[in-house]
Amino acid sequence: MTSRRDFFKAAALTGGAVAAASVSKVAMSALPEPVLQTSPDTMPPLVPNTGRPYNPVVTLNGWTLPWRMNQGVKEFHLVAEPVLREMAPGMTAHLWGYNGQSPGPTIEVVEGDRVRIFVTNKLPEHTSVHWHGQRLPNGMDGVTGLNQPGIPAGKTFVYEFEARRPGTFMYHPHADEMVQMAMGMMGFWVTHPKNKHPLISDVDRDYCFLLNAYDIDPGAYTPKIMTMLDFNLWTWNSRLFPGISPLVARKNDRVRLRVGNLTMTNHPIHIHGHEFEVTGTDGGPTPKAGRWPEVTVDIAVGQMRQMEFIASEEGDWAFHCHKSHHTMNAMGHDVPTMIGVDHRGMTKKITKLIPDYMVMGERGMADMSEMQMPLPDNTLPMMTGEGPFGSVEMGGMFSMLKVRKDQKPGDYSDPGWYKHPEGTIAYEFTGELAKPARSSGAGQPSMKLAQKQQPHIELKVRKPTGHAGH
Amino acid sequence: MNTAPAVQKTSIALAVLLLAGCATVNINESIEQTNQELNGFTKGQLSLVQTDAQRQAMAAKASDILKEPLSQPAAVELMLTHSPQFQTVLAESWAQAALAAQGGRIHNPVFAFERLRIRDELELGRLLSFGLLDLLSFPARQGIARTQIDRAQLQLTGNVVDQVTQVRQAWVDAVAAQQAHTYAQQVFESAQTSAELARRMQEVGNFTRLQRARQHSFYADAAVNLAATRHKATSSREALVRMLGLSSEQAAQLKLPERLPDLPEAPKAPSEVAKRGEDRLDVRMAKQGFEASVKSQGLGNIASFLDIEAGVRYDTDFENDTGERSNKKGYEIELALPIFDWGGMKRDAMNANTLAAANRLEATLRNAQSTLRESYSAYRTTYDIARHYRDEILPLKQTIADENLLRYNGMFIGVFELLADSRDQVNTVVQAINAQADFWRADAALQATVVGKPMTVSVSGAAANAGGNAGGGH
Numbered sequence A: 001m002t003s004r005r006d007f008f009k010a011a012a013l014t015g016g017a018v019a020a021a022s023v024s025k026v027a028m029s030a031l032p033e034p035v036l037q038t039s040p041d042t043m044p045p046l047v048p049n050t051g052r053p054y055n056p057v058v059t060l061n062g063w064t065l066p067w068r069m070n071q072g073v074k075e076f077h078l079v080a081e082p083v084l085r086e087m088a089p090g091m092t093a094h095l096w097g098y099n100g101q102s103p104g105p106t107i108e109v110v111e112g113d114r115v116r117i118f119v120t121n122k123l124p125e126h127t128s129v130h131w132h133g134q135r136l137p138n139g140m141d142g143v144t145g146l147n148q149p150g151i152p153a154g155k156t157f158v159y160e161f162e163a164r165r166p167g168t169f170m171y172h173p174h175a176d177e178m179v180q181m182a183m184g185m186m187g188f189w190v191t192h193p194k195n196k197h198p199l200i201s202d203v204d205r206d207y208c209f210l211l212n213a214y215d216i217d218p219g220a221y222t223p224k225i226m227t228m229l230d231f232n233l234w235t236w237n238s239r240l241f242p243g244i245s246p247l248v249a250r251k252n253d254r255v256r257l258r259v260g261n262l263t264m265t266n267h268p269i270h271i272h273g274h275e276f277e278v279t280g281t282d283g284g285p286t287p288k289a290g291r292w293p294e295v296t297v298d299i300a301v302g303q304m305r306q307m308e309f310i311a312s313e314e315g316d317w318a319f320h321c322h323k324s325h326h327t328m329n330a331m332g333h334d335v336p337t338m339i340g341v342d343h344r345g346m347t348k349k350i351t352k353l354i355p356d357y358m359v360m361g362e363r364g365m366a367d368m369s370e371m372q373m374p375l376p377d378n379t380l381p382m383m384t385g386e387g388p389f390g391s392v393e394m395g396g397m398f399s400m401l402k403v404r405k406d407q408k409p410g411d412y413s414d415p416g417w418y419k420h421p422e423g424t425i426a427y428e429f430t431g432e433l434a435k436p437a438r439s440s441g442a443g444q445p446s447m448k449l450a451q452k453q454q455p456h457i458e459l460k461v462r463k464p465t466g467h468a469g470h
Numbered sequence B: 001m002n003t004a005p006a007v008q009k010t011s012i013a014l015a016v017l018l019l020a021g022c023a024t025v026n027i028n029e030s031i032e033q034t035n036q037e038l039n040g041f042t043k044g045q046l047s048l049v050q051t052d053a054q055r056q057a058m059a060a061k062a063s064d065i066l067k068e069p070l071s072q073p074a075a076v077e078l079m080l081t082h083s084p085q086f087q088t089v090l091a092e093s094w095a096q097a098a099l100a101a102q103g104g105r106i107h108n109p110v111f112a113f114e115r116l117r118i119r120d121e122l123e124l125g126r127l128l129s130f131g132l133l134d135l136l137s138f139p140a141r142q143g144i145a146r147t148q149i150d151r152a153q154l155q156l157t158g159n160v161v162d163q164v165t166q167v168r169q170a171w172v173d174a175v176a177a178q179q180a181h182t183y184a185q186q187v188f189e190s191a192q193t194s195a196e197l198a199r200r201m202q203e204v205g206n207f208t209r210l211q212r213a214r215q216h217s218f219y220a221d222a223a224v225n226l227a228a229t230r231h232k233a234t235s236s237r238e239a240l241v242r243m244l245g246l247s248s249e250q251a252a253q254l255k256l257p258e259r260l261p262d263l264p265e266a267p268k269a270p271s272e273v274a275k276r277g278e279d280r281l282d283v284r285m286a287k288q289g290f291e292a293s294v295k296s297q298g299l300g301n302i303a304s305f306l307d308i309e310a311g312v313r314y315d316t317d318f319e320n321d322t323g324e325r326s327n328k329k330g331y332e333i334e335l336a337l338p339i340f341d342w343g344g345m346k347r348d349a350m351n352a353n354t355l356a357a358a359n360r361l362e363a364t365l366r367n368a369q370s371t372l373r374e375s376y377s378a379y380r381t382t383y384d385i386a387r388h389y390r391d392e393i394l395p396l397k398q399t400i401a402d403e404n405l406l407r408y409n410g411m412f413i414g415v416f417e418l419l420a421d422s423r424d425q426v427n428t429v430v431q432a433i434n435a436q437a438d439f440w441r442a443d444a445a446l447q448a449t450v451v452g453k454p455m456t457v458s459v460s461g462a463a464a465n466a467g468g469n470a471g472g473g474h
């Protein structure tokens, strides 16, 4: 009885979570009430009030699934269903997910917990759940056809196993996998250590998110499920910058980042102003001797990485994937390069044919973030997000690490823009420019070309200044 | 002695009869009648220019009309009053009517004079003879002549309808061709811009020679298309100039409106065009033909049997020895004996002609409704297609253009795709113009068909996927 009340209490904690009224109470009488979440905001950590205690994680633009204790077993209820996901203000995608969201809620348990997960399928086709990285009975591994029949549409299956080792895991379907993952079905799983673990430190902030990618035509809402590599939306937890929450820390907090990659390419995740160590992978905690400081960690397809660092430097630090296309938002990959192309006389001609035409790309693409031009519906501009000094010229897999000395412990709210101490911002040099000395002999080839391919060309320097006429 | 006055009386009576029964032709009345018959079609603007003063007035009017861009009604007016070619039609019709009237007159009487000398006798023979049948059949022939004059009148009306319809269609052709040329110019400019931009792209190293060549080939193709449409604009304009009978100076003044008139709000209802039937030109012409056949058959029946010449004779004999002179008076009847030709073939031909005319009338009556239905179908189909272009296809293309611009704004597509798309859109506009021109041609044809001059127009269905693959850079 108490567990049920606790369950609702937990549900209330997640802020805006509601019990699904559409599921028949009778049919669900033996199941934990499914909890839905429709807000795209980052929810505060779900502090456990039943079961073993642990230090909860914060899911970036996501939430943790409440549970109920049933005779010592932690019971969760996942509902696989079509969802609407706001990917950033101004763009909503029609995805498939769990309990109202894509990705689904994070499941947090403690090493040694007996876990029972009810999975109700409200998709139009069968599904299954694979518990990526976990040690469990073979029949619970969730591969359709191999370990179990698919969960038919409208049915509920039960998975039950012990969370045997602590670490960072994922869950995703292993049925019509290409489609269901392209549609956004995935979620995070964290198993906290039961006791103090020599390789797992206590941290002040523990963030987790999944890397995912979508291909949604500008103006459309549903991802193209056949796309293999040419995705146009690179997201963290199905959110795009500037719609991704910042990661907030109090100065000198120990911060852990847990990142899983469920896209079809690797992502070099890069942090500014700090170095981190990879303290764990899908395989478990990394031995201390195998840790080294880095500012970028490449996360391969299907992998998890756990990084830790001390947030010792105050400021608003960029945190992003280092593949620059992944920080752009939707764009055309076949658009020709216009840099340096003389447009004199052309613009007038084109506007005669296409009255609202504007020249773009002649000086590069930064124009994009300066011009406010109408775009197709449900489309985010390529490089946006206003910072205190103008456009951040980023999109997609980009966020910020915001370190403040006065951020309260447990406070995850955005502290606003960093106020730079006097004299700590790059400034314009206004003095006289001296002519740089250049060595005439520098840069000779170490081996001579047997055959000259081209006559020597005087290099034409393209001045990055615009010219009149547009 | 008392026979002379009798002959005189007869002669006077004949002369009076001749004068009274004269069928005459007044071309101006005839034109007026055509104007009335075609009221709403020619707007009463028909007139035959005969005098210098009229000619000057017409020239002044023409130069007035040519000051403004020439609308379709103005083109009709200009042709009716100004075109020498059209005045030829009027004059020829006059000639035809006059000839017909001629057929309604009595042949001139023949006066024969003989001077014969036998020994000392001198005989002077005088014979005034005239075809008796000619005289007897006079009322009938007069009737026939009137029918033929009426027929010439109808013929004139028909010719006017023909010419007006032709000028209307020539006007539509010329305006549409000029409009198509304007748009071909836009396609050309788009291709030219692409080619120039591609040249500059290659120049700075952003494009390969292949990419540039592709853009340049659109430009090269567009140039051919532009030249062809330019000629078509010229040739259809010149066709109109000829219809209007403009001099070179006038042709230089001729300005065409930039675009075809908008489609009417709603098409004419079938009931609006179907109400006329009996008074259609073709039906009336067939009726006239039939009546003329019947009348000439009545006459022919007599004429085929007999050919009677009647004459009044007044001879004088002089006897030299006696110096006596004596007069002989009398009359003479000449009769062709129907021994070899009883006129049967002639009558057969008459019968056959009447039968043919009767059948022609029947066929015309039946065809009248059928051609009207066909013409209306062409009118309605072209209207629907043109409206479909206006309400469906062009807005769709506009949406595509708008969305493509948005995609360009978002850098999802490049400027070359945008320009290729603009070429696509323009090609659709050209198709829409063609559809509109088809409608106005069908409209002119329907107007002609309604008054009874059946015309068919081809319905092209426009689209014919033209321009669908003009795109580049996709």
Ligand SMILES: [Cu+2]
Pocket (backbone or CB within 6 Å): A234, A266, A267, A268, A321, A322, A323, A326, A397
């Ligand atoms: Cu990436």
